[in-house]
Amino acid sequence: MENTPVVQMRNITKRFPGVIANEGVDLTLHKGEVLALLGENGAGKSTLMNMLVGLYRPDEGEIYVNCKKATINSPQDSMALGIGMIHQEFMLVGNLSVAENIVLGLPGLEIKPNFTEIGKRIIELSNKYDLGVKPDSIIDDLTVGEQQRVEILKLLYRGANILILDEPTAVLTPGESKELNSIIKKMLSEGKSAVFITHKMNEVLDFSDTVQVLRKGKNVGTRATSTITKLQDIANLMVGRDVLFSLEKGEFKPGEVKVELKDVTCITNTSPRPLLDHVNLQIRSGEILGIAGVAGNGQQALSEVITGLRRTCEGHIFLNGIEMTNKTPLQVINSGVSHIPADRNKMGIVGDMSVGENLSMKKYRTEELTQHNIVNKSLIKVFANKLIKTFTIKTPTQYTNAKFLSGGNIQKTILAREIDSCKGILIAVYPSRGLDVGATETVRKNIIAQRDKGAAVLFVSEELDELQMVSDRIAVMYEGRIMDVMDTKDATTEKIGLLMAGVERSDV
Ligand SMILES: Nc1ncnc2c1ncn2[C@@H]1O[C@H](COP(=O)(O)OP(=O)(O)O)[C@@H](O)[C@H]1O
Ligand SMILES: [Mg+2]
CATH class of the missing domain: 3.40.50.300 (P-loop containing nucleotide triphosphate hydrolases)
Structure with a gap:
């Protein structure tokens, strides 16, 4: 230089x-x-x-x-x-x-x-x-x-x-x-x-x-x-403050099974191999199941079949014990599922609507925001300001269009809405991707808080240290298959790395 x-x-x-x-x-x-x-x-x-x-x-x-x-x-x-x-x-x-x-x-x-x-x-x-x-x-x-x-x-x-x-x-x-x-x-x-x-x-x-x-x-x-x-x-x-590189987590007290996939298979004509290949999974209440894998090995399809965004060709999906195979996204939402999607700009927000409107999108039909069946603006105002404060969303006002926010704050907006409306099942796909250290910490803390409140959480991430820090159990995906599911304490970096590369469990 x-x-x-x-x-x-x-x-x-x-x-x-x-x-x-x-x-x-x-x-x-x-x-x-x-x-x-x-x-x-x-x-x-x-x-x-x-x-x-x-x-x-x-x-x-x-x-x-x-x-x-x-x-x-x-x-x-x-x-x-x-x-x-x-x-x-x-x-x-x-x-x-x-x-x-x-x-x-x-x-x-x-x-x-x-x-x-x-x-x-x-x-x-x-x-x-x-x-x-x-x-x-x-x-x-x-x-x-x-x-x-x-x-x-x-x-x-x-x-x-x-x-x-x-x-x-x-x-x-x-x-x-x-x-x-x-x-x-x-x-x-x-x-x-x-x-x-x-x-x-x-x-x-x-x-x-x-x-x-x-x-x-x-x-x-x-x-x-x-x-x-x-x-x-x-x-x-x-x-501007001390960042915690470790997280506090309540005791692991798993309850009843809230999400169950039985032999779920997804085939498309654009891909030579199945997107999902006989996937069997269970997530219990009070549990975070981490999904490890190189992007493109079925993680996205997995979140989509659970949330009703993609059709299952074979197999069954149960949410809260009720069969929900191939139900519509709205039916899935109504059964208590929140979803933080991978592509935030396309699927997570409406850029031309305000931050407040984006925050209330999942709740405007509910009693919390309506009076005599009419959406109440002052209720929305109080509700949105509360979420902006809790999730430290940086925006000039709640009336600012969501598209003007920085990427991290768009992500926080989605997270605030989905976590606030979470009724027991949370599907979080790469929720901290592209976020700075402070926002990442907020995201992880909130996901753990939902689990401590009894939610069943599916948590997809590519970062192994993050998965090890946040998850109770870790499943590894490769070419649409679940290679193995293990307790986080047994999931060493070497073991996950080999499974991610497609090495079978018996060889690990
Ligand atoms: N075109 C714009 N109109 C209004 N506000 C903006 C615009 N671009 C950026 N901002 C605001 O300026 C601040 C800095 O944003 P930005 O430079 O994108 O941050 P960074 O790149 O560090 O994440 C943010 O509060 C953002 O909302
Ligand atoms: Mg920037």
Whole structure:
């Protein structure tokens, strides 16, 4: 790392209606440096970076690029300065090809671009960085991991040498993250500079030279990564209080069986093997059953058959002792099932409705929120404010549209609604994915609290330490099958790891 600053942000303030997203923030990035920008969901990280790529303009403060004062009014301006960003939410157009997406918005593009030439250049870059991206693929046909690599190729194609990576691994599986990280390392080895936003501490230590922490829009510390001896210190700095890395859990007192699957099998014509293959499971009241497995091995299908979102081809599902095989989602909800889905934006919230409306969505038909059969606005107001407070949802007001919240706060909104309305069965799919340490702690605590109150919980996660911390028993899924179910105390990391890779129990 040389000592030349390539980016200096000085005293940056940015306000949105009702929030100060950044307040007097300074940030310096040197040539060849990787700066890890950390902070809780909603701390202002994306906002700060969006000002470097011309999506927002600072209300106050100055930006210098390569020691010259810069006015960045548009993505084109930032591109001309060699700055490129991979956004938290993908910015690709789904029904266009990779090549079309890559040249979209490039300055000086002819009316009929020469796609043979463009394709050649894409293949060249793809080979050089091992991206496996083909110019003619349609974006919608690609997996999330592949789309992420298209975003990277877009930056390379445009010759960016200052890279901003906004939680690039948050939506990826561990395998995809590892691949992505080695690609990023390769890019960085060529002297490019980068700001890397992530919640994963191992990535921070692995990649960065410097760590800068934001809290509530303000800078609260900048450290050389090499001087960080305890991750706990960084976590505390982010949250502004001591974060517990272990959880308190009441005694394990399982009761009657609340969820039972007998030989449940699901076949689709889009997949060569069954999504679920003769699954047998029981979850009792007062019990958290953790599901381990690499994403895509049937976890999602499992949650969908239980919640009525997917049809079972064979087998039986019992909820609270009553057969509920292939009932509608509404019938399942009415039988007391709450669901925290994997895809929060598509399934969990309605972005154009307010936070308060999203919170009351499952209860507006009930006595709690109606008077004489009419939804009562003041009851909703009190109800929503109570949940916002209990779950520390960061929102200017309950009338703000849900889509304006940061990812972590959208997740908290779903969680608040589902946990508040939980009547005995909770299906939680990757509930802490992409969340910061503080929000993750809140999520885990609340799930355990439901279990302590007697709920039967299905808890899907990819993080083994999280599963071991939260679950009472752990089942491992591989290719739609349950490989084994064991008590958490017997579920060592090695054992789960082997089962996740498809090694049979008798061989473990
Ligand atoms: N376009 C916007 N309109 C209104 N508020 C916004 C907008 N973008 C971000 N915010 C608010 O600014 C704050 C910081 O958000 P953000 O920069 O996305 O945080 P982070 O990336 O650290 O999670 C949050 O309170 C968020 O709700
Ligand atoms: Mg963000």
